[in-house]
Amino acid sequence: MESRFIIFVVLILIMLSVGVYGNNLKAWDDCTWTSANGKLITGISTSDPQLTLAYPAHILQIGTNHWNQGNGTQISGTITLIHEDGTSYGPWQTKGQPVYNVSNTWWWAFPDVLVKPGNYTIIDSDKRTLSANNYSQGMGFSSIDYDYVKPKIEENPTRLSIERVDAPLSVTSCGNPEDIKIYWAGDPQYPITLYILPGIQDIQTYDWKTIISKYTFMNFSYPLIAPDALSCCQVDNVTIPYDLVLVNGDGNMSDPFPISFTCPRYYLKD
Structure with missing residues (x-):
């Protein structure tokens, strides 16, 4: 029988809240979200585009596609952003862009407007x-x-802070995922988003080091519990550092809370 090591992979198993998240917390500038893809356009939409902005954002450009079976449109119309609380941004008049000589395939607006975080529908x-x-x-x-506007940290740190964390110091290798409990202080504005930020993000050897996982709490909870948050499989005893950050519904965030866990050695035998 010959032993072999399992390739080192760390999985932080926190489900994303509703919406499409393609944003790195550190990349505040030059963000792009799209519901389009490079596949053949086969029909007309049956649902409005929807996205989530985790922080206040400066909307630079917004567009919609109107291929219309190669016919395009005679004129370009308007686009509106509707926040989940009913706040409306727009409508903005668009300019048409042809594709393959099809007039007004893309409609583009350039709002240059700051919008609050939350779930949005594009009308x-x-x-x-x-x-x-x-x-x-x-x-x-x-x-x-768009560009994210970096949340300011409240001058009064008691607005929202992490006081204590109950999390495993050692995670069973290739075992069951473990919960994280966060005891907070202050006056949080819901929804609250928890970010789990791996402590080493400048080494690209392992994909996990650039992953930013998040979990959104919609209602009051004390402590905040992130279920099945930590799991690992790896080649040797390694200590995994990470930071926890809470972000208020109004865009303000807590100071990072540093913590770590150890992933024990695990062998897979033939």
């Missing part, structure tokens, strides 16, 4: 020609370029 003035396909699950094709 297009001509849904009858808004592109979609099976890969977008019927969601209309849209694209947004």
Whole structure:
């Protein structure tokens, strides 16, 4: 029988809240979100594009696709952003961009506006020609370029802070995921988002080192419990450092709370 090591992989198993998140917490500038894809456009959308902005954002450019079976549109219409609480941004008049000589395939607006964090629906003035396909699950094709506005830290740190964390110091290798309990202080504004930030993010040898996982709490909870948050499989005893950060519903965040766990050696035998 010959032993072999399991390749070192750390999995932080926290489910994302509803929406599409493609943003790195450190990359405040030059962010892009899109529901479009490079596959064949097969029909008209059956649902409005939806996205989530984790922080206040400066919307630079927003567009929707109107391929319309190669017919495009005669004119370009308007685009509106609707926040989940009903706040409306826009409508913005767009400029048409042709693709393969198809007029007004893309409608582009340049709002130059600051919007608050939360879940958004993109409303297009001509849904009858808004592109979609099976890969977008019927969601209309849209694209947004924006900059995140880095949340300020409250001058009064008691607004929201992490006082204590109950988390395993050692995670059973290739075993059951472990919970994290966070005891907080202050006056949090829901929803609260928990970020788990691996402590080493400048080494690209392992993909896990650049992962930013998050869990959103919609209602009051004390402590905040992130279920099945930590799991690991690895080649040797290694201490994994990470930071916990809480972000208020109003965009303000707590100071990082440093913590770590050890992943024991594990062998897989033939």
